[in-house]
Structure formats: structure tokens, C-alpha cells
Amino acid sequence: MDIFRFIKFGLVGVSGLVIDFFITWLFKEKIGLNKYVSNGLGFLFGVINNYFLNKYFTFQNNDSNLASQFFSFLMISIIGFALNTFLLYLLQKNTKINFYVCKAIVTIMVFFWNFSANTLYTFKIQ
Template sequence: MYQKILQFIKFGFVGASNTLISFIIYYALVYLNVNYIIANVVGYIISSVWGYILNKKWVFKESTEKTSKSVIKYYIVYGSSFFINILCMYIFVDALNISKIIAPILTIAITVSYNFIFNKVWAFNNA
């Protein structure tokens, strides 16, 4: 039980660092008048590479032999999470008129659980 709690805490740390990287990129690009969807895409892609590396080596401690399989699964999870992210951003900003500054914070609350569950049970299922 302790190992699962520790693993979730590590995943949370990786997620927090992903979020920080993604937000820095997003807000910098929005500040430079880049469209919020494009800014979101760029931040998401860069932070997902960071997240894969940390999740593979530190959180789920996957062996190198399984890298090609896990990277495909990881990006299927993050790809589907990305679409959830974009849909939420669109709904929050364009449909509900929520600030494009606040919308990513609301969106992250939805995608974090989704990402942990599917990475744990499918992408890195040997952990």
C-alpha cells in the first residue's frame, strides 16, 4: 500500500512539473498574442515529452526493453487526454466565457485523474 501511495505522490510531482512547464509556455505564448489553442498545443506537447521521461524512469520504473510499447501507449493516453483538454478549453473559453487565463486551471482538474489511471493500468502496467 505504501508503494502505491508513494507512486501516486511521484506521479503528482511529475504532473505538477508538467503543468508548470505547460503553463509557462502557454502564458508566454498568449502574452506574445499567439492564439490560445495553439499556445495550449505547444505547451502540451513539450510538457508531455518531459512527463514521459519522468514517468518511465522515476514513477513507474519501466525497463528499457519495454520503451517502444510504453511510448506508444503513453501517447495514446496523452493524445486522448489532449482532446479532452482542448474540448474543455473550448467549452470554458468560447461557450462559457471563462477567462483564457483561468480555463487551463479548470481543465487540469479534469485531466489529471484520467492521465494517472490510464498510465497506471495500461501504459506502464508493469508497475
């Protein structure tokens, strides 16, 4: 595993998280959209940000098929989101650990899924 690529992937993830939260807040609090619609928009903007930053910054990928590659990245992100939610549910249901501590644990676990899947599939290095 390339540790520098792993760190870059993490930094990109943090930027996507900031964008996700900002867009969610903007659409929910300032524009007045439904909180779940706002959350979905935040997730989508975060994924778009992460795709482009990971493509050019983390993986220096030159594949010209943006639509297909983005779709792969989006599907991996959606699977990661589903894993995150499911694992958070299981951890909360079966332990007395604080919700936010559980969320942090699960986020770290899913980070490995996202990095591995995107390294091996979306941005596979020839």
C-alpha cells in the same frame, strides 16, 4: 492505489506544466512562432518530460520498448487533452463558474484519467 505513486505522478505533472508553459512562451514570445504552433510544441515537450520522469521516477519501469511505450503515453495524453477541452467547454457552457476555476476542476478530473490509463496500460505493473 499506491498513494506515493499517485503523488509522484502529480509532481511530474507539475514539472510538465512548467515546461509546457516555458516552451510555449519561448517559441511564441522570443522566437516569434505562431501561438498555436508554440502551444503544440509546449505540449509535446511537456509530454516528453512527463513520459521519461514517469517511466523512471514514478513507475520505475524497465520496459526497453521506448517507442511503443512512448506512443501509448502520447495517445493517453492526447485523449486527456481532448477530454480536458471538452469538459471545460461543457462546464463553461452550462455554469457561471469562472473560466480558471472550471479549468482547475477539469484538470483535476483529467488527472485521474491520465494516472489510471498510464497505470493500467502504459506502465502496467506485472
